[in-house]
Amino acid sequence: MSEEEAEPEPEAADMVSDDEAADLVIEPDDVDSAADEDMTVEPDAADMGEEVEPSLTAGFVLISAGSFTMGSPGGEPVRGGDETQHGVTLTISFEMMAKEVTQGDFQALMGGRNPSYFRGCGTSCPVEQVSWHEALDYANALSTSKGVAECFDCTDPGLATVTCLLKGSYARPQDCPGYRLPTEAEWEYAARATTTTAFYSGPITNTERTPLDSNLDVIGWYGGNSTATYAGVYDCSGWFTGSTTCGTQPVGGKQANLWGLFDMSGNVWEWVWDWYGAYPGDVTDYWGTAGGSGRVLRGGGWEIYAYFCRSAARLYCPAGGRLNSLGFRLVRSI
Numbered sequence: 001m002s003e004e005e006a007e008p009e010p011e012a013a014d015m016v017s018d019d020e021a022a023d024l025v026i027e028p029d030d031v032d033s034a035a036d037e038d039m040t041v042e043p044d045a046a047d048m049g050e051e052v053e054p055s056l057t058a059g060f061v062l063i064s065a066g067s068f069t070m071g072s073p074g075g076e077p078v079r080g081g082d083e084t085q086h087g088v089t090l091t092i093s094f095e096m097m098a099k100e101v102t103q104g105d106f107q108a109l110m111g112g113r114n115p116s117y118f119r120g121c122g123t124s125c126p127v128e129q130v131s132w133h134e135a136l137d138y139a140n141a142l143s144t145s146k147g148v149a150e151c152f153d154c155t156d157p158g159l160a161t162v163t164c165l166l167k168g169s170y171a172r173p174q175d176c177p178g179y180r181l182p183t184e185a186e187w188e189y190a191a192r193a194t195t196t197t198a199f200y201s202g203p204i205t206n207t208e209r210t211p212l213d214s215n216l217d218v219i220g221w222y223g224g225n226s227t228a229t230y231a232g233v234y235d236c237s238g239w240f241t242g243s244t245t246c247g248t249q250p251v252g253g254k255q256a257n258l259w260g261l262f263d264m265s266g267n268v269w270e271w272v273w274d275w276y277g278a279y280p281g282d283v284t285d286y287w288g289t290a291g292g293s294g295r296v297l298r299g300g301g302w303e304i305y306a307y308f309c310r311s312a313a314r315l316y317c318p319a320g321g322r323l324n325s326l327g328f329r330l331v332r333s334i
């Protein structure tokens with residue numbers, strides 16, 4: 001399959017105007033705040049000999065430094081030509097959000113603003129229609145709320161027009177102690193959680209929307225199972241039997257991977273740091289090419305074929321792009 005065939009464009013997103021977004025006011029008490037200290041797995045617990053296991057309520061999961069093979073093996077069905085296997089070593093441990101950033105999380109730190117298309121899904125559903133820059137702006141807001149250093153210089157912070165760059169004092173994003181997007185290598189390392197199969201739940205069998213892929217169904221919402229009935233759903237007639245309306249789903253509703261991360265396949269695609277480009281050879285602490293035409297998206301979303309939800313699958317989008325199937329989660333170097 002050619003690269004062009006392997007990379008259909010995501011479903012077009014309906015845009016939400018700032019005026020519409022401003023109409024929605026959420027009281028702080030109504031949202032789950034990502035700043036809640038109780039949601040963090042405290043390192044002290046490990047020091048005390050208690051077993052720290054990934055939990056449904058933990059906001060962050062500690063991902064220890066290590067090495068893995070990034071990309072997909074030649075025999076994996078419907079793999080992209082840009083998934084060349086190579087060895088990756090990560091020398092810096094990091095913590096990663098167990099779940100995608102929710103609409104409630106975003107509103108709590110961004111003055112109540114919610115750019116999402118699927119607002120009818122509710123505050124526990126992933127925020128979407130966020131640009132890459134808005135994700136960095138949110139990361140800065142989270143860093144401030146947690147009392148750690150901000151990683152980015154942003155113009156128009158708090159607004160949909162925000163643009164952000166890594167602060168000049170950091171050579172690489174991993175050098176900043178604050179919150180940030182994961183590098184593409186960090187994302188895949190975390191998604192795989194030691195697995196080498198197409199999904200962290202096993203191999204891929206049915207590559208498109210229908211028939212249902214049983215391994216993906218256990219772990220992810222995609223274009224084969226994302227039935228939704230709330231206000232503002234998307235017309236998905238013909239995608240799969242049994243439903244004509246689809247959309248995002250509350251985060252954490254499917255089975256987590258071995259490291260306690262949810263929705264690494266499906267629900268919303270996730271922005272990562274890197275510019276899209278060809279992979280290097282074996283590499284250490286890689287953070288992407290120096291430039292490009294778009295930033296990488298990972299994991300697939302509620303609207304897409306099963307093969308795009310594979311751990312190795314890659315797509316990209318201009319940094320200012322907004323899709324109703326595109327959100328993010330954050331990490332922080334430890």
Ligand SMILES: [Ca+2]
Pocket residue numbers: 100263264265266267268269270299300
């Ligand atoms: Ca996801």
